[in-house]
Amino acid sequence: MKFKLLYFASLRDRAGRDAEAVESQAADPRALYAEVDARHGLGLAPERLRVAVNGQFATWDRALADGDEVVFLPPVSGG
């Protein structure tokens, strides 16, 4: 399956890019994060992140589909 990943804040710095297209067999965001963390060394444990799929907050065990946009969200610091 192909996924579109967006990166923000420290994850963007670690990944060295703001987006990437990823080909993966990951069934859910948890497995996908393990793959990209292994590749980029993202530096944040999944317990500290939230995940969004196609622009909405999602759970880590949500089933992924081909073409999904997946975003791993570091702890927010707006305001």
Add this chain to the structure above:
Amino acid sequence: MSGAFDLSDAPLDLAALAGALDSASAGACVTFEGRVRNHNEGKPVVRLAYQAYAALARAEGERIVAEAHERYAIEHAACVHRVGTLAIGDVAVWVGASAAHRDAAFAACRYVIDEIKRRVPIWKNEFYADGESGWLHPDGTPVDDGAAR
């Protein structure tokens, strides 16, 4: 519901924002300005940069303003958050609420800023006087997984 949330890459027009809260039946209008501070955790700060996941930030911000309307007897509420590079003293976030009476206006304003800081995907990069910079990822405690919403 007249509430709205927006992101802006330009300085905020505070008078125009406050004008949108006007109502002949609103006896109270509370606004909050979050401004860029020249220090954090003991380190001198020279400027900030905010990054947002815009699509989700707008959706979650709108949801928060809608929740304020459900919880409090307000007439209007709105919030705008800056993105991009900001200087010391710049308004980074603005919240306003108007209501017939002050209790609801204060409470709604407080609710919106607290929830914005807690839930909306916006991140702050602080640039320090010593040339260092760093993304703030507060707490260190596990963040919730969104399953409750």
